[in-house]
Amino acid sequence: MTARTPFRRLAVAPIALTGVVLAGCVANTPAGGSAGGGIAVTSSSTDCAVGAASAPSGPVTFTVTNSGDQVTEFYLLADDGLRIVGEIENIGPGISRDLVVQAQPGDYFTVCKPGMVGDGIGKTVFTVTGDTVQLPGTLQEQVDAAAANYVAYVKDQVAQLVVGTQDLATAYAAGDVATAQALYPRVRANYERIEPVASSFSDIDPALDAREADVAQGEAWTGWHRIEKDLFPPAAADNGGVTYVALTAAERSSYADRLVADTQALADAVNDPSYTLSIDAISNGAIALLEEVASGKITGEEEIWSHTDLWDFQANLEGARVAYEGVRDIAAGKDPALVATLDQRFAELEATLSRYGNLQSGFASYTDLTPAQVKELADGVNSLSEPLSRLTATLVS
Known part of the structure; x- marks a missing residue:
């Protein structure tokens, strides 16, 4: 096991619905972003294609479209590849849903899980650049997000x-x-x-x-x-x-x-x-x-x-x-x-x-x-x- 990089964390907004936009935030528009300003993710039976490899810190939206024939999930993992810092489940074939996160600077992983079993496919590094941002919400909301x-x-x-x-x-x-x-x-x-x-x-x-x-x-x-x-x-x-x-x-x-x-x-x-x-x-x-x-x-x-x-x-x-x-x-x-x-x-x-x-x-x-x-x-x-x-x-x- 190699020495770990400095800690990176995300605070997950308690929102994971199609078309949801965080009120008052500026949409990220990196290369590969979706038409709505989010980062396009295509989950197939064999791949998890993420439209951008990085985004600036702050609110980030992943627009996940299931192009396969099984219900799928999309995860954003911490730099250890274990801790789930954002997820969206039960994305049916042909359906698109959004995952909105408040991203802190650092390295993460994206992965899809067609069939919602096993350890997933298409695991890829995703980098957040820029400055540290304040955790959103009240203390209770932060506690609830940590538990979820x-x-x-x-x-x-x-x-x-x-x-x-x-x-x-x-x-x-x-x-x-x-x-x-x-x-x-x-x-x-x-x-x-x-x-x-x-x-x-x-x-x-x-x-x-x-x-x-x-x-x-x-x-x-x-x-x-x-x-x-x-x-x-x-x-x-x-x-x-x-x-x-x-x-x-x-x-x-x-x-x-x-x-x-x-x-x-x-x-x-x-x-x-x-x-x-x-x-x-x-x-x-x-x-x-x-x-x-x-x-x-x-x-x-x-x-x-x-x-x-x-x-x-x-x-x-x-x-x-x-x-x-x-x-x-x-x-x-x-x-x-x-x-x-x-x-x-x-x-x-x-x-x-x-x-x-x-x-x-x-x-x-x-x-x-x-x-x-x-x-x-x-x-x-x-x-x-x-x-x-x-x-x-x-x-x-």
């Missing part, structure tokens, strides 16, 4: 998780161990980024993510870690002195089907029209993700069979960063010193972890770390956790 954007991020991660889990389940049930092993830590990243959200559904999270040591006697053990143990079978010495017996084809199929079903239950829960999150829940989620790293990933106890703990560490850290950045501007207005500290500590921990790999090319096995390296990572987690623990109190004060 984070819920959109959660839905996006779960949507990607649904697709990836099906791929993993298919390979695993078919006995394609090599493919399933390669998919296991990559697909789990989508889950680990929003783990506190999953944990809030008390009937779903244990079914998906219970470790063997956490399963009470007599209860069924299902989910990721049951499959992990079968994909990365332990030696007898690491299995209580008992030789591990591989699951049968029928058992693999049963566990794979259950994983898919429970993942879909999570998707149904976060896509319920009544589902929302308060700003304190978002910041507490960031705090909880660092606690997850401290209690399981940094100790090697989470992925005890595959030793892919650093993958989870990275995903937890990314999820915490997304939650924090979503409320950062609000916190900055109340405690700029805390925000400066958090910016620095996030960057330092990310730089330390990047020495061991990344989610694209893979991470070192946890078993390859020396005690000194584990301590260095733990010290970085502790250094970030302390100021992060003060974020919620700052936001709600």
Whole structure:
């Protein structure tokens, strides 16, 4: 993972309707703009063509036209490619809709999602130039926008998780161990980024993510870690002195089907029209993700069979960063010193972890770390956790 560029943020206007214009603003008219002054975006089944690669800071309108045969979505992502800073959903074939954002200077990504599944297509850098602009709206409106954007991020991660889990389940049930092993830590990243959200559904999270040591006697053990143990079978010495017996084809199929079903239950829960999150829940989620790293990933106890703990560490850290950045501007207005500290500590921990790999090319096995390296990572987690623990109190004060 490379060093991050300075933070870039957008405040999303709570408007995403055809023909809407922000009152009192001057329309952006860069090359490729639509006739109405916005930036034309064409979403097809194979591409996401954006009519301009940049715009000046301030109100920016993307006019998204669906030229394909599936319902599509359009996203504007932060420079990490994860945090959703603007989105417009349910654009039917032949329909055009506008996304209006208040853009701060920096680099972003545009992406379309035909069929509204997977991680999208046509991901392209989009740059905003000029000076910083003031966040629009009242504090409550900013809070509401932060909550809406984070819920959109959660839905996006779960949507990607649904697709990836099906791929993993298919390979695993078919006995394609090599493919399933390669998919296991990559697909789990989508889950680990929003783990506190999953944990809030008390009937779903244990079914998906219970470790063997956490399963009470007599209860069924299902989910990721049951499959992990079968994909990365332990030696007898690491299995209580008992030789591990591989699951049968029928058992693999049963566990794979259950994983898919429970993942879909999570998707149904976060896509319920009544589902929302308060700003304190978002910041507490960031705090909880660092606690997850401290209690399981940094100790090697989470992925005890595959030793892919650093993958989870990275995903937890990314999820915490997304939650924090979503409320950062609000916190900055109340405690700029805390925000400066958090910016620095996030960057330092990310730089330390990047020495061991990344989610694209893979991470070192946890078993390859020396005690000194584990301590260095733990010290970085502790250094970030302390100021992060003060974020919620700052936001709600």
